[in-house]
Amino acid sequence: MDPNTEKTFLGAAENPVVAPTQDEKTLAMLAHLLTFVSSILAPLIIYLIKKDDSQFVATHAKESLNFQITMVIISIGLAITIIGLFLIWIVGIFALVCVIIATIRANEGKIYRYPFTWRLIK
Template structure:
């Protein structure tokens, strides 16, 4: 079953995640507040072969953070865009909190917009 909204969409994983998988899944999102894309990258590289749940959350978080970095650079280059950088920060906080909650509930989460560079 899929739940879609302006804040992204979530699905139930094929197999229910363990509590440790949920914790690592939510960590892949929440750690971006202190490490941008480095945290999810490390989690992905360490856990990609061990847990599909953790791998999916880490990839999604990593792709979203890379997308925001690209958008921020483009906005920074344009003079008018510099005034909109605060909007990117708000979007980041709101969607990372939503993703963290979904991971803690044991659901897979897709951000509403993100370049899917890591597949």
């Protein structure tokens, strides 16, 4: 395991190669926080705008986008089953906690990796 990587049950955080600026930290935080308003659209827009300008912001936006896509797929899968309708709130609480942790890590200037995420966008 990389000594710069901090792994927990709720994801992994590592220090970036180049320290991000305050503006980059703010945009990375927004890539996570704006998912409460629009789950997939906000990180997608931030990723498309900043992918060539900032590796730190692009990494956070891509990770947030992958996590939101994963949560949508899981939620749809649970919504079509009767038992899943009773369990879907657990997914919501889990997503809320992970987004808060990711936002804190972005503010600290660390790269955060969500747990249990299909990385569809590379």
